[in-house]
Amino acid sequence: xxxxxxxxxxxxxxxxxxxxxxxxxxxxxxxxxxxxxxxxxxxxxxxxxxxxxxxxxxxxxxxxxxxxxxxxxxxxxxxxxxxxxxxxxxxxxxxxxxxxxxxxxxxxxxxxxxxxxxxxxxxxxxxxxxxxxxxxxxxxxxxxxxxxxxxxxxxxxxxxxxxxxxxxxxxxxxxxxxxxxxxxxxxxxxxxxxxxxxxxxxxxxxxxxxxxxxxxxxxxxxxxxxxxxxxxxxxxxxxxxxxxxxxxxxxxxxxxxxxxxxxxxxxxxxxxxxxxxxxxxxxxxxxxxxxxxxxxxxxxxxxxxxxxxxxxxxxxxxxxxxxxxxxxxxxxxxxxxxxxxxxxxxxxxxxxxxxxxxxxxxxxxxxxxxxxxxxxxxxxxxxxxxxxxxxxxxxxxxxxxxxxxxxxxxxxxxxxxxxxxxxxxxxx
Amino acid sequence: xxxxxxxxxxxxxxxxxxxxxxxxxxxxxxxxxxxxxxxxxxxxxxxxxxxxxxxxxxxxxxxxxxxxxxxxxxxxxxxxxxxxxxxxxxxxxxxxxxxxxxxxxxxxxxxxxxxxxxxxxxxxxxxxxxxxxxxxxxxxxxxxxxxxxxxxxxxxxxxxxxxxxxxxxxxxxxxxxxxxxxxxxxxxxxxxxxxxxxxxxxxxxxxxxxxxxxxxxxxxxxxxxxxxxxxxxxxxxxxxxxxxxxxxxxxxxxxxxxxxxxx
Numbered sequence: 258x259x260x261x262x263x264x265x266x267x268x269x270x271x272x273x274x275x276x277x278x279x280x281x282x283x284x285x286x287x288x289x290x291x292x293x294x295x296x297x298x299x300x301x302x303x304x305x306x307x308x309x310x311x312x313x314x315x316x317x318x319x320x321x322x323x324x325x326x327x328x329x330x331x332x333x334x335x336x337x338x339x340x341x342x343x344x345x346x347x348x349x350x351x352x353x354x355x356x357x358x359x360x361x362x363x364x365x366x367x368x369x370x371x372x373x374x375x376x377x378x379x380x381x382x383x384x385x386x387x388x389x390x391x392x393x394x395x396x397x398x399x400x401x402x403x404x405x406x407x408x409x410x411x412x413x414x415x416x417x418x419x420x421x422x423x424x425x426x427x428x429x430x431x432x433x434x435x436x437x438x439x440x441x442x443x444x445x446x447x448x449x450x451x452x453x454x455x456x457x458x459x460x461x462x463x464x465x466x467x468x469x470x471x472x473x474x475x476x477x478x479x480x481x482x483x484x485x486x487x488x489x490x491x492x493x494x495x496x497x498x499x500x501x502x503x504x505x506x507x508x509x510x511x512x513x514x515x516x517x518x519x520x521x522x523x524x525x526x527x528x529x530x531x532x533x534x535x536x537x538x539x540x541x542x543x544x545x546x547x548x549x550x551x552x553x554x555x556x557x558x559x560x561x562x563x564x565x566x567x568x569x570x571x572x573x574x575x576x577x578x579x580x581x582x583x584x585x586x587x588x589x590x591x592x593x594x595x596x597x598x599x600x601x602x603x604x605x606x607x608x609x610x611x612x613x614x615x616x617x618x619x620x621x622x623x624x625x626x627x628x629x630x631x632x633x634x635x636x637x638x639x640x641x642x643x644x645x646x647x648x649x650x651x652x653x654x655x656x657x658x659x660x661x662x663x664x665x666x667x668x669x670x671x672x673x674x675x676x677x678x679x680x681x682x683x684x685x
Numbered sequence: 686x687x688x689x690x691x692x693x694x695x696x697x698x699x700x701x702x703x704x705x706x707x708x709x710x711x712x713x714x715x716x717x718x719x720x721x722x723x724x725x726x727x728x729x730x731x732x733x734x735x736x737x738x739x740x741x742x743x744x745x746x747x748x749x750x751x752x753x754x755x756x757x758x759x760x761x762x763x764x765x766x767x768x769x770x771x772x773x774x775x776x777x778x779x780x781x782x783x784x785x786x787x788x789x790x791x792x793x794x795x796x797x798x799x800x801x802x803x804x805x806x807x808x809x810x811x812x813x814x815x816x817x818x819x820x821x822x823x824x825x826x827x828x829x830x831x832x833x834x835x836x837x838x839x840x841x842x843x844x845x846x847x848x849x850x851x852x853x854x855x856x857x858x859x860x861x862x863x864x865x866x867x868x869x870x871x872x873x874x875x876x877x878x879x880x881x882x883x884x885x886x887x888x889x890x891x892x893x894x895x896x897x898x899x900x901x902x903x904x905x906x907x908x909x910x911x912x913x914x915x916x917x918x919x920x921x922x923x924x925x926x927x928x929x930x931x932x933x934x935x936x937x938x939x940x941x942x943x944x945x946x947x948x
Contacts, residue, residue, distance in 0.1 A: 632789070634764075634773050635790075637764060639762070684791075
């Protein structure tokens with residue numbers, strides 16, 4: 258057993274005796290059993306072929322202790338702020354919630370409204386996965402987002418997850434978004450932090466019939482961080498889900514996005530941008546499962562990799578028997594800015610219905626010399642020309658973000674990480 | 686003998702692409718305020734010359750000199766040439782998705798201004814200038830916020846090159862086949878745009894395969910290229926002669942002495 262596994266096994270042993278409702282205890286016990294059986298995945302596992310967890314596995318992780326959130330640079334209310342996996346009520350602010358919209362801490366909700374959560378918690382994630390098992394066993398808190406029937410959230414619902422560590426610690430936030438029929442909202446998850454730590458987060462989103470949810474995920478973890486994020490989406494009939502994943506920070510960061518279009522005429526748009534430099538490894542596994550007829554999915558994921566950074570993208574589209582008239586499309590485009598940067602990209606289509614439209618495509622390339630030359634003949638110096646073209650590649654994804662404030666903020670964050678990004682600010 | 690009025694001086698220029706020689710010792714002088722037409726059959730080296738002057742690294746210069754107002758050009762990067770006042774209108778303007786036309790042009794103008802020690806223009810002042818210049822070629826204002834040349838028709842791309850020239854106000858403009866792919870109406874609009882930008886301070890080299898363009902843009906001098914050099918030069922009447930006889934006679938006759946080919 259590796260250092261990390263031993264430390265988690267020890268914590269899992271203690272986690273089942275907390276005086277929580279029995280169904281939570283049962284969930285934790287199942288998590289413990291599964292983790293001890295599965296172990297951390299090695300590269301022999303098909304889903305982990307290109308991503309080595311060796312650097313994560315070698316060290317023990319302690320449970321993350323309480324800390325308070327930095328007071329500055331918090332998004333506008335309504336927001337819930339979590340630090341090291343626990344709600345920080347002082348940094349959180351529920352002002353401006355629209356009628357029918359409720360934001361709570363999951364730990365508090367489990368104490369106060371166990372009957373509501375019993376049928377929901379863990380319902381969507383029975384998959385065999387070591388990190389999901391770990392999350393079930395060790396989660397402390399997270400966000401519960403409830404959108405009542407027909408409720409429309411005027412403002413984006415902001416969830417911020419800070420990690421603050423001096424020694425290696427791990428937190429396992431667990432979030433649940435329940436969108437009742439006809440509800441509408443934008444939910445933003447924002448991951449930040451400093452120090453050596455692991456975040457192992459799970460968000461489950463259930464969209465009932467006709468619900469419309471935009472979910473924006475901004476991963477800006479600190480440079481020593483390990484980040485594992487799971488998103489599990491279940492879509493009802495005529496629901497519309499737009500998911501965006503921006504992976505900027507972390508030493509090793511992997512996001513698994515899974516959407517199940519369970520009923521007819523669901524629409525799912527997934528966009529992503531990963532921006533790696535130095536020795537970062539940024540990994541996306543995206544799985545869209547068409548189980549109902551006449552559903553539609555679009556995926557566009559883009560990567561920009563500099564230095565020795567590595568990108569991994571696995572895109573899976575599954576069309577089940579009976580999911581006729583499915584329309585699914587997937588694109589993964591990558592820009593390699595250095596000779597040492599690499600990308601492993603793997604599309605996978607599994608189609609069991611006969612009347613469907615499915616496609617995938619993508620590119621791996623460098624900045625185009627003809628475009629650079631064109632800009633330079635107009636007087637644009639080479640470093641700025643490079644930055645302009647790199648930003649042009651990235652901005653298509655940033656522009657997909659709904660909330661204006663968020664788009665501006667992310668544009669700045671992306672530009673700050675691009676080579677020559679400071680030059681872009683000068684000419685803005 | 687130095688002539689103060691000579692802006693561009695090319696002497697003995699040889700260039701190759703991928704080891705294949707294309708220019709075989711080319712000489713040319715362009716005085717301030719003059720418009721020269723550079724004609725010749727396909728493969729004669731016209732576009733190579735345009736590319737070499739703008740600094741396209743695809744071309745390797747193996748011999749000769751090029752000076753702009755006495756300063757060596759060949760040692761400069763494309764952006765530094767632009768700062769000195771060189772502008773190339775591309776035969777095939779490049780599409781750049783995700784960079785808006787106006788952002789691109791303001792960035793370019795301010796980069797040039799910075800290189801010349803001038804203050805940058807802010808967005809509002811720039812927009813006023815750009816809108817004015819777009820009228821020169823009757824370009825629809827909606828093109829301002831589209832990606833650079835993105836989804837433009839051939840004619841729209843050529844107009845956009847002229848708008849760029851009008852905003853950047855170069856000293857020496859090299860127009861590489863701006864007439865190619867244009868119908869007669871578009872050709873007239875582009876040619877009028879070019880004519881409106883002629884001045885005593887600005888020199889132009891108009892590269893074209895066809896005499897048709899010169900019905901609208903009257904050159905001071907016409908040069909004919911073949912086999913990587915200028916084989917004959919003359920006044921506007923030379924273009925008409927070419928129209929009548931085609932390029933065949935040029936390739937048959939022995940090239941005139943270099944001294945005659947030059948102005």
